[in-house]
Amino acid sequence: MDFYNPCMRNQQATQLLFELSHAGRRGARYPACDVPEETLDELLLQDHLADAPPPLPEVTEPDVVRHFVNLSTLNMSVDTHFYPLGSCTMKYNPKRHERLARLPGIGDVHPQQRPADNQGMLALLYEMQEMLAEIAGLPAVSLQPAAGAQGEFTALLLAAAYFRDRGEQRTKVLFPSSAHGTNPASAALAGFDTVQLKQTSNGLVDLEELGSHLDDQTAVFMITNPNTVGLFEPNIKRISDMLHEVGGLVYIDGANMNAILGITRPGDFGGDMMHYNVHKTFTGPHGAGGPGAGPIAVQDFLADYLPGPVVRNAEGGMGNTEGATYTLETPSKSVGRVRSFFGNVGILVRGYCYLRTLGAAGLREASEQAVLNANYLKARLEDVLPVPNGERCMHEFVASAKQVKQQRGVTAMDIAKRLLDYGFHAPTVYFPLDVPEAMMMEPTETESKETLDAFAEAVRTILTEDPDLLHTAPHSTAVSRPDEVEAGRSPCLSWMSCPASE
Numbered sequence: 001m002d003f004y005n006p007c008m009r010n011q012q013a014t015q016l017l018f019e020l021s022h023a024g025r026r027g028a029r030y031p032a033c034d035v036p037e038e039t040l041d042e043l044l045l046q047d048h049l050a051d052a053p054p055p056l057p058e059v060t061e062p063d064v065v066r067h068f069v070n071l072s073t074l075n076m077s078v079d080t081h082f083y084p085l086g087s088c089t090m091k092y093n094p095k096r097h098e099r100l101a102r103l104p105g106i107g108d109v110h111p112q113q114r115p116a117d118n119q120g121m122l123a124l125l126y127e128m129q130e131m132l133a134e135i136a137g138l139p140a141v142s143l144q145p146a147a148g149a150q151g152e153f154t155a156l157l158l159a160a161a162y163f164r165d166r167g168e169q170r171t172k173v174l175f176p177s178s179a180h181g182t183n184p185a186s187a188a189l190a191g192f193d194t195v196q197l198k199q200t201s202n203g204l205v206d207l208e209e210l211g212s213h214l215d216d217q218t219a220v221f222m223i224t225n226p227n228t229v230g231l232f233e234p235n236i237k238r239i240s241d242m243l244h245e246v247g248g249l250v251y252i253d254g255a256n257m258n259a260i261l262g263i264t265r266p267g268d269f270g271g272d273m274m275h276y277n278v279h280k281t282f283t284g285p286h287g288a289g290g291p292g293a294g295p296i297a298v299q300d301f302l303a304d305y306l307p308g309p310v311v312r313n314a315e316g317g318m319g320n321t322e323g324a325t326y327t328l329e330t331p332s333k334s335v336g337r338v339r340s341f342f343g344n345v346g347i348l349v350r351g352y353c354y355l356r357t358l359g360a361a362g363l364r365e366a367s368e369q370a371v372l373n374a375n376y377l378k379a380r381l382e383d384v385l386p387v388p389n390g391e392r393c394m395h396e397f398v399a400s401a402k403q404v405k406q407q408r409g410v411t412a413m414d415i416a417k418r419l420l421d422y423g424f425h426a427p428t429v430y431f432p433l434d435v436p437e438a439m440m441m442e443p444t445e446t447e448s449k450e451t452l453d454a455f456a457e458a459v460r461t462i463l464t465e466d467p468d469l470l471h472t473a474p475h476s477t478a479v480s481r482p483d484e485v486e487a488g489r490s491p492c493l494s495w496m497s498c499p500a501s502e
């Protein structure tokens with residue numbers, strides 16, 4: 001039967017508002033005008049007027065509400081599904097943080113208010129700087145970068161300025177082949193040459209290979225620790241020493257801080273600079289390109305290069321010191337602003353709430369639980385999806401579907417897509433690049449044993465299913481397998497310029 005049934009959720013949600021349009025429908029109707037009507041002819045220049053009104057959809061208020069509410073249910077999110085997306089730390093975002101971030105004293109302040117009128121917010125940002133410095137073991141912090149990638153870029157600008165100041169011509173930024181794509185991208189954008197290093201067969205930094213690239217041209221070694229296969233680099237101190245011996249700097253990509261909070265610190269194992277991903281490690285909601293925060297922490301000798309403003313406390317020390325005055329300062333050799341004001345303060349506030357809620361002991365417990373959860377899930381799966389690197393993992397692990405592919409023609413992508421039918425978000429697939437048919441899983445500390453068991457059961461069931469069913473999965477979602485290359489290369493962003501939908 002071919003009729004429009006407004007109760008068919010998926011159908012309505014996959015239609016565009018434009019397709020629901022009926023001439024004359026309105027969300028609200030106003031009473032007739034009781035004063036003489038005036039045209040705009042005399043107020044507006046004629047050549048600024050369009051020939052015709054814009055082709056907006058004509059729909060009722062319930063049409064609009066149902067459309068967007070139903071659309072919102074087509075996505076998976078941390079609030080609706082287990083979301084083990086490796087490298088992304090998709091932990092639960094406590095709703096209390098949302099309420100606190102909206103308090104009028106926080107949500108309504110304007111960044112251009114005079115510091116004297118904005119002491120509460122500045123105190124919060126100051127304490128955030130101090131807490132991030134302590135967790136990093138690196139004393140100087142800028143909250144400005146809006147994401148991890150921008151933190152990397154900013155820190156590399158600091159490194160470039162530092163070497164320029166010293167009259168050193170250092171051009172090379174090194175990184176292991178498992179590095180996140182943003183590492184070489186940030187280095188290139190900051191004007192460095194990028195050098196990718198081979199790793200050992202067990203996914204660690206190859207010291208000999210590293211040594212062969214170290215010289216007076218070496219500026220920075222960028223390393224994620226724990227690394228992207230979920231292993232803590234056992235040689236990290238030796239690696240840092242090697243860099244420092246040739247006058248280079250060590251950059252710690254802090255995306256995996258969720259494994260080591262309160263257990264070890266980048267500054268203690270030799271890092272000179274790092275970024276945080278507040279939206280990952282400290283519960284800022286993320287995904288779909290929403291706002292992030294990528295504060296950086298650096299050693300003292302780099303502090304003068306930080307972007308301004310940073311918040312200072314005239315009294316020194318932490319907390320609501322009686323009469324403390326918080327002021328803004330731009331460091332003397334600052335590389336300049338990389339983002340307006342203090343970056344994405346809304347996300348920083350959520351991270352602040354998380355840090356204050358858990359406290360030092362709680363943070364360490366969160367990391368221990370994250371590591372335990374990852375090792376539990378690994379143990380539940382590795383007989384069917386082998387994990388090539390390491391007996392134990394940190395907060396995530398990378399399994400390989402290589403065997404499954406050889407035996408049954410089922411790929412990591414097939415398994416990932418089929419998981420959606422079972423009500424689980426897929427893990428990260430095909431990253432890092434040097435593990436074939438990689439499936440990178442990060443359960444985070446906020447998941448229960450029951451959830452991990454259900455997920456492991458789903459994966460095991462999928463591996464027994466008909467490969468043809470898997471090649472065409474998912475079967476229960478509004479959209480099955482979009483052409484991702486086409487979608488990336490020629491995104492269709494406007495209804496008016498897109499080919500008519502079928």
Ligand SMILES: *Cc1c(COP(=O)(O)O)cnc(C)c1O
Nearest residue numbers: 087147148149180182224255277
């Ligand atoms: C997420 C991530 C980044 C980039 O961080 P964004 O906040 O997404 O810009 C960098 N490195 C690693 C290892 C990551 O997982």
